[in-house]
Amino acid sequence: MYRATIVVPAFNVAATLGATLASLKEQTYQDFEVIIVDDGSTDETKQVAAQFLDDRRFYYVHQANRGLSGARNRGIAEAAGEFIGFCDADDLWHPDKLRRHIRHLDSKPNVGVSYSGSQMIDAEGRLLSVRQSPRLRGVKPAHILKRNPIGNGSAAVIRRAVFDDIAYVHHGAFNAFSYFDETFRQSEDIECWLRIALLTDWEFEGIRGLLTYYRVAGDGLSAKIERQLESWENVMAKHRSLHPAFFARHEPAARAYQLRYLARRAISNGEGKAARAYLKRAWAESREPLWAEPIKSTVTTLAAQAASLFKLAPVAQKALVKASMPTLRQRSQAPFHPTSKGDHYE
């Protein structure tokens, strides 16, 4: 019986899975198991995973493709650990990450979700000048809704008990518990975190340090950005009835942050016009991002202007790199397509 379980959802990730698993194997805290959930890969993912299976703590399970949520749900179902961490198969963990999260969870019995900041890396694993440094303390449901401090799908280590508290049986499934909602192919992280925040009394708290290396890829289609907004709106629609007063109060600002985030993604795709349209909608929803995060909002506005003036938008790119944002730089490099990744909020 291991103290922690690390779930690694893997879909066609032969190129990066090895590095991910190696980073887990080298953890300073060793009382853990790794469950590699091969979500119907058609590449060499299985062969890469096989190289690690000599270590008896590494398990490999294969299933027909169910998406990221389905892979995580399978991982949770198989997990034996008291704590469950997630590491997407293109991200890396800092060697001390697990130890620090377990120390955190051990010392704070009310904390259910422990997370930390992330350092962005590119397709070749080189550090980018971009990081996620979220709010760590005093995290309320409104922060989860607006800013998702957990940031990405490889940042959190979560108590098993938290998942037990939000488990449900999906209407299509028999007896198999769902934790992440498999009807979402995007926004599945925020969907789950919101449910934890609104249905349970577990605390979210971060620890210092950039303990996840999060791989960003230029995945730039504008249709995808629009789909992301749609799925985010679906999450809102689904949860509004849980706590109408909460959503009435915070949803406009949350939507403004979401639209600003989409504007930044549009900028990094060189679509200045779309970015400006997103920003216009954002400020019409709520001006909160302007006064709560004036620098970031101003830089985004300027970058959107610049990107719409210059087709290639080098100025905007540079400004965005300074303001912490994945950029187009990866696009020109070897094609690297992470599978349906959860949202990453910069």
Add this chain to the structure above:
Amino acid sequence: MSKPRIVHLMDDTTTGGVTRVVAHICNSQRLAKQAHHEIRIIPKNAADVPVIDADLIVSHLTVSWRGLAGMIALRAKHPNISLIHVEHSYTQSFTALNVNKRERFFSLLRTAYSLFDTVVGVSRAQYSWLVTRDLVASERSCVIRSAVDLSGFAALEAPKGPCRTFGAIGRLEPQKGFDTLIMAFSQCQDPDARLRIFGRGGQQEELERMSQIDQRITLEGHAPDPVRAMSEVQAVLLPSRWEAYGLVAQEALAARRRTLVAPVDGLCDQLEDGAHRVARNTVADWTRAIEASLSADLSNIPDSQARLADRVAGVFERNWEGLIARSLHSEMSVAA
């Protein structure tokens, strides 16, 4: 030697459900053989309490910062008798939706509970939360699932025919989640389906406005006779956002009504008695659950539901009898 005297403390804002549970204790013939039970109403959040001449005091009060001084006074003025607190209000989902400063709230609960010899949870789910959150030590707590007299409900005729008339019974407050229910029901297509909502409260106007979109939904007002209200529906829906126990579910189950509950707090306890679980407390899942009920066979009553009234009554009284006996005994051993 005369029978021991047990005083149940309630405050003047105590809700109807709690009042009925306490009345059920006081009216029990079996418990009356063991001790004399009486109810004492004290003002809400009173800073002080009078000295009460009793061999055992059971608090049904709501814990709050403003009422904490009164609870401390209660302990200080009764050093030699056992004090029991029954937690009728707080649950995990209550905390999730209502408490901003959770650590502070847990400190309040730990402080208040530490004043009592025993803390009673009213459902297994709530008790499990109390213990896992370390709000009370497991050796100083127990669970006694709440109960009321269900014989009137058990005497009702079991519903027949296709399931078309759905009922929601309770205070019209956001806690009960009837707004979710109206939205979910209005998306069901069957023209013969009806949703009848019994109760009154602060959400009345909002619910009336919402229900105008659908002629099949009616607000029936307060039902002075809950058995009668139950007799008028075939299925009972409980979409509560938080619920320490859910007596309405017990009443519906005893009346052999099809009972659908949100997977929330004490409502999870109702599953073992035959309630049907709605996957999640969302509009879409409630719509699905109601639609599934439209084609359900009402004559197929789960075994666990069939003789519920008899089973429950005995268990509740036996549990209280045991707790009272232990509490009176421990008081004597301290005195000796």
